[in-house]
Amino acid sequence: MLRIHFTGEDLGRIRIATGPDPMWEMLLSLHRLRRRDSGVLLGPWVRESLPKVPETTRALTALAPPFGYSPDFLTPAVGGGLADRLEALRSTPLRQVTKDLREFTVQNPRRRLPACHRQLVAGDPEAVGKLADAAHAYVDTVLDPYWERIWAQVSRDRARRSAVLAEGGWDAVLRTLHPSAHWEYPVLRVAFPVEQDLHLGGRGLLLQPSFFCRYAPTTFADPALPPVLVHPIEHEPHWATPEAGPADGRSLAALIGPTRAVLLSALADGVTTTGELARRAGTTPPNASRHIAALREAALVSSHRHRNATLHTVTELGRALLEGRHVSLRA
Numbered sequence: 246m247l248r249i250h251f252t253g254e255d256l257g258r259i260r261i262a263t264g265p266d267p268m269w270e271m272l273l274s275l276h277r278l279r280r281r282d283s284g285v286l287l288g289p290w291v292r293e294s295l296p297k298v299p300e301t302t303r304a305l306t307a308l309a310p311p312f313g314y315s316p317d318f319l320t321p322a323v324g325g326g327l328a329d330r331l332e333a334l335r336s337t338p339l340r341q342v343t344k345d346l347r348e349f350t351v352q353n354p355r356r357r358l359p360a361c362h363r364q365l366v367a368g369d370p371e372a373v374g375k376l377a378d379a380a381h382a383y384v385d386t387v388l389d390p391y392w393e394r395i396w397a398q399v400s401r402d403r404a405r406r407s408a409v410l411a412e413g414g415w416d417a418v419l420r421t422l423h424p425s426a427h428w429e430y431p432v433l434r435v436a437f438p439v440e441q442d443l444h445l446g447g448r449g450l451l452l453q454p455s456f457f458c459r460y461a462p463t464t465f466a467d468p469a470l471p472p473v474l475v476h477p478i479e480h481e482p483h484w485a486t487p488e489a490g491p492a493d494g495r496s497l498a499a500l501i502g503p504t505r506a507v508l509l510s511a512l513a514d515g516v517t518t519t520g521e522l523a524r525r526a527g528t529t530p531p532n533a534s535r536h537i538a539a540l541r542e543a544a545l546v547s548s549h550r551h552r553n554a555t556l557h558t559v560t561e562l563g564r565a566l567l568e569g570r571h572v573s574l575r576a
Contacts, residue, residue: 247437247464249474250444251430258449259415261406265399266453267327268320268334269475271384272309273457275302279311286480286544286562287457294387301379307358308376313438314352314466316345319376322471327384335377339368348466394484395456402454402478422452423462423476424541424548424555435474436461445472454478460542479547479560500566501543504528505536509545512559513567519555 277287278295309315318341321333346358346366358365364372388395409417419428425436443464451473462476498506504526511525523533537557540546545563548555559567 246440247435247462248442249433249435249450249472250442251433251450252445252447254447255445255449256415256430258447259418260449260451261403261410261418262399262451262453263403264396265456266320266330266475267384267388268330268380269453269455270388270395270457271305271380272315272319273455273459273463273475274388275306275309275383276311277457277459279306279309290391297386299379299382299386301375302383304362304376304379305383307362308349310353310356314349316342316349317465317467317470318342318345318373319380320465322465322473327381331377331381334380335374337373339370342373343368344467352466398456398480398484399454399478401481405479406452406454418452421549422474424550425461427550435476437463441466443468443472448472450474452476456480480544481561501540501545502536504532505540508533508536509540509559509563510567512546512557513564517556517558519557522557 274294278291278298281291305319308319318334318337321330321337323329323333342365349356349358362372365376406418406421409421416428416430419433420426422433423435425434427434438461441464448471451471453473453475455475456478458475458477460477462474464472464474501509507526508522511522519530519534519537522537523530526533526536528536537546537548540563541548541557545560545566546557547560548557550556
């Protein structure tokens with residue numbers, strides 16, 4: 246659980262990033278490639294990108310395990326474009342490199358850095374430069390062909406949250422930021438792999454929508470760095486292959502399972518709570534909750550807390566699977 250502690254001053258200093266951060270997208274896309282858990286949503290990108298990954302990317306993957314901590318210096322907290330961020334990475338103070346590598350060893354005790362990082366461990370500034378070169382080659386080869394679409398998806402999410410802000414203020418934005426988000430001033434709680442507290446102390450918070458972030462938000466391990474919360478977005482269906490059409494209705498149950506097909510259909514009909522969905526599917530609330538979690542991980546469903554209940558809605562990707570069709574399957 247990540248607990249972010251606000252002051253009144255911090256609420257006035259929340260910002261939503263204007264676009265994707267190329268270094269965070271680099272890091273998180275490496276997670277997607279290594280975990281191979283992208284399913285329908287990112288599957289086309291994974292299949293097309295894997296053969297193109299440059300050999301030098303090994304220097305990055307050694308520091309970016311699919312689970313667990315990656316050094317903070319890989320995602321420098323600076324403004325500007327890719328060139329500015331790469332220059333910031335290249336100019337990382339050696340004391341920060343040493344500190345982050347020590348943290349990497351503590352949090353990933355079973356992982357050993359390869360021989361190519363001996364210079365990095367030894368504090369050789371040229372080694373950081375080689376990392377920056379590897380990052381540049383990866384972004385150019387793997388992300389740049391999709392960057393316009395990535396930017397469009399992140400901008401769409403920003404516009405949606407800006408509309409929530411205009412309607413309900415920052416309280417509404419923080420409550421709907423992620424299904425795990427629980428906002429009760431002065432603390433925002435979100436799912437996180439470790440127990441961590443982030444005290445903003447008047448510095449404000451940057452909300453960074455991320456195309457490749459999945460499952461839960463993330464942030465720096467070092468609380469002294471500029472506060473940022475990187476969070477998943479809701480993607481448009483067929484973002485990578487717009488010419489593709491939705492799945493045939495008769496194959497939906499085979500694709501996601503009969504109970505999940507019923508739940509998805511019920512959501513499209515306007516059913517929102519776990520209990521109501523369970524009754525529609527003829528199953529128990531715990532079982533329905535488990536299936537909803539699977540649908541949410543596949544980007545077919547989004548969820549958010551409202552008072553004492555969790556409300557679920559079908560995403561655009563989920564609607565694409567159901568568009569123009571009625572699922573009459575029973576659990």
